[in-house]
Amino acid sequence: MLTEALKEEIQTAYSRLLEEKGYRARHCQKSMIAEIARTLGNVPEDNSVCVVEAGTGTGKTIAYAMASIPIAKRLKKKIVIATATVALQEQIVYQDLPDIRLHSGLEFSFALAKGRRRYLCLSRLDLALQDSGQVNQTFSFFENADGDSDQVDSAIFDSMLTALGKGEWDGERDSWPEEINHATWARVSTDHAQCTHRQCSHYENCYFYRARENIHRVDCIVTNQDLVLSDLMMGGGAVLPDPEDTIYIFDEGHHLPEKAGNHFSHFLALYSTKTWLQQIPTSLKLASAEVPAIGSGLINDVDTMVQQASQRLDDAAQVLQLLKVDAEEQDDGWRYRFPRGRVGNDITEVSKQLANSFERLDDLVDRVLPLIETTLDDVSAAQRESVEYWLSLVGSISTRLSAAAELWHNFSVAEHSPPYARWVGFSTQSQTEGMEIQLSCHPVSVADELFERLWSRCAGAVLTSATLSVARDFSSFQSKSGIPPEMVFTSLASPFRYQEQAVLAVPKMRTDPGQADQHTQEIAELIPGLLDKEIGALVLFTSWRQMLRVFDDIDEAFRERILMQGELSKMEILSRHRDAVDRGEASCIFGLASFSEGVDLPGDYCRHVVIAKIPFSVPDDPVDATLSEWIEEKGGNSFYEVMLPNAALRVVQAAGRLLRTETDEGTVTILDRRVVSKSYGKVILNSLPPFAREIS
Known part of the structure; x- marks a missing residue:
């Protein structure tokens, strides 16, 4: 219960922060503090999840920190603030929370938690520095079947060792002074499966x-x-505190359902799998030289099961190859999507056999792990490192076998409810034998999983973002996130004076996106006139093809001011853009979806945002297509229930790049007449902030 004492503590801390920082109270921020405090005041009762849509300028971090910290401390619960981007994560840790602690009078401690892969593994660094022949090659093979991880930069590893010895580096990837490519870092980091935990020297x-x-x-x-999702997948409490002892705050919360979907998806490359599978007996024979307890009998059993699994993979390849006739051509090969996610009996049967083979093989490999652990207690210090390597490797093999078994289990069921999007890719770019066959499955809904693993277990939760509702209707997000509809859903007014600060323009056009080539040509003609007098501008496209065509067709003089995604890193583009504007030179960024959120260009850095067309989902996206079929099958309308809400939110995100502070001004132009010519256009326009409008 939210007591008077807690209310007073929150109000006092907030007032002190405002006074010491010289801030003025914002109505939207005060409303957010009150809503969160009321919701978390219900802990440990029900109805302790709060969804708050609050735009740029609200001061969301201050609001949820002010409300949650005193309540969590009184309840003896932990707070976990989870963001979608590294930039916001670092801002909260290095700027916002230190500021709040210094000026509010609240006493609390905080720390940044990163995944295991963000830290150097000293054992793996030793291995990389030794470059120990067959052992090292075996590690590389099981981590990355195409061999990319073998490209080891020994000079970097020597520098790491030196920096650690001098105390100049803390072992975190993010604090290493130079860029490290993924393959190199993978050689000196580890994951839960490969980590030997307390057994490690x-x-x-x-x-x-x-x-x-x-x-x-x-x-x-x-x-x-x-x-957070990885921790919940492991049952909760594996890395972070138990959900029952945690109040979660999901900032940038609109990303959560999509990220959860990625965690529950599976992928397998068939021929690559067969190749690494056949290396397992050889690896165990090498390991048995250090761990005699493994024994030839167990290795022979593994060998027999590997041969059986390999044969069944060949059987699966024959069945799956038949689908290529009906597959659609893609940029990197062909893809066959199973309509409504339903697979035929021939595939379910071979998948059942493969699930059984991989499970039995995983059971055999799991029997090796305690044998290696026991050996660790009896070997000399000189031998210990080598035995640790084998413990890590066998753990990695087990994880990979388990993941393969999960995929085959998924394909062994003709259909799921809710369905999984399932598809098969055929690629000629692989270096493996013949054409590679890739199987993928991805849930179309994670609502049930999120409810069972998160919302039904957590002590309390706050989920906030600037884009959660469509015209203040939260039903689309509620159904995707699995948050019970009886929880608190609220949308707060922005502190911005939208009608005074910005204009939404929809100019006259001869074409619409249905005439793809002509529409692209007209965009190229319009942009120089729209942006000629703007010092800083951002043009957002929905496809590489259109962006490249517009760039090629645009007036040559205007092209000189364009910084286009793909030519440089995102960070470098933003840096060069700011530098140009600071010098008084006009600069225009051409970008795709990644530039429509998480990009902060206040003031002159962005006076005009151009949205080339309504960002509807790609029609052939396997997950969206399967979801649409499922909704239609249930009697729903997939366009109005999924495609339109998602497109509206993307337009709002894109338009949100314009006003970043209360003094910003500018224009948002939409070069897609469907927002006024189609009946559904009202949904998109009504989802946008109340800009002044100039609609031709």
Whole structure:
């Protein structure tokens, strides 16, 4: 219950923060604090999840911190703040929370929690520096079947060791002074499966475990949404505190359902799988030289099962090859999507056999792990490192076998409810034998999973973002997220004076996106006139093809001011754009979806946002197509229930790049007449802030 004492503590802390920072109270921020406090005041009763849509300028971090910290401390619960982007995560940890603690009078501790892969593994660094022949090659093989991980930069590893020895580096990837490519970093980091935990000789000095010990001592943990989801997938409490002892705050919360879908999806490359599968007996024979207890009998059993699984993979390949006749051509090969996610009996039968083979093989490999662990207690220090390597490798093999078994289990069921989008890809770009066959499955809805693993278990939760509703209707997000409809859903007014600060323009056009080539040509003709007098502008496209065509067709003089996605990194484009504007030179960014959110260009850096067309989902996206079929099958309308709400939210996100502060001004132009010529256009226009409108 939200007591008077708690209310007073929150109000006092907020007033003190405003006074010391010289801020003025914002009505929307005060409303957000009150709504969150009322909701979390219900903990540990029901109805303790709060969904708050609040736009740029609200001061969301201050609002949820002010409301949640005193309540969590009184309830003896932990706070986990989870963001979707690294940029916001770092802003909260290095700017917002230190500021709040310094000026509010609230006493609390906080720490940043990162996944295991963000930390150096000392054991793996030793291995990389030794470059120990067959052992090292085997590790590389099981991590990445195409061999990319073999490209080891020994000079970087030497530099890492030197920096650690001098105390100049803390073992985190993000604090290494230079860019490290993924393949190189993978050689000196590890994951849950490969980590040998307390068995590791470096355990006491492990950077990950040191950080993990720290996060369990603090009041507030800042992390990313993927780490929260990974923890929940492992049952909760594996890395982060137990959900029952946690109040979660999901900032950038509109990303959560999509990220959850990725965590529950599966992928398998058939021939690559067969190749690494056949390496398992050889690896165990090598391991048995260090761990005699593995024994030839167990290795022979594994070998027999590997041969059986390999034969069944060949059988699956024959069945799946028949689908290529009906597959659609893609940029990187062909793809066959199973309508409504339903697979035929021939595929379910071979999938059942493969699920059984991979499960039995995983059981055999799991029997090796305790044998290696026991050996660790009896070997000399010199031998210990080598045995640890084998423990890590066998753990990695087991995880990969388990993941393969899960995919085959999914395909062994003719149809799921809710369905999984399931498809088969055929690629000629692989270096494996013949054409590679890739199987994928992805849930079309994670609502039930999120409810069971998160909302029904957590002590409380706050989910906030600027884009959660469509014209203040939360039904689309509620159905995707699995948050019970009786929970609190609220949309707060913005502090911006939209009608005074910005204009929404929809100019006259001869064409619409249904005439793809002509529409692209007209965009190229219009942009120079629209943006000629703007020093900073952002043009957002929905496809590479249209963006490249417009760039090629646009007036040559205007083209000189364009910075286009794909030519440079996102960070470099933004840096060059700001530098140009600071010099008084006009600059225009051409970008795709990744530039429509998380891009902060206040003032002159962005005076005009151009949206080339309504960003509807790609019609052949396997997940969206299967979801649409499922909705239609239930008697619904997939366009109005899924495609239109998603497109409206993307338009709102794109338009949100314009006003970043209360003094910004500018224009949002939509070069798609369907927002006025089609009946559904009203939904999109009504979802946007109340800009002044100039609609021809």
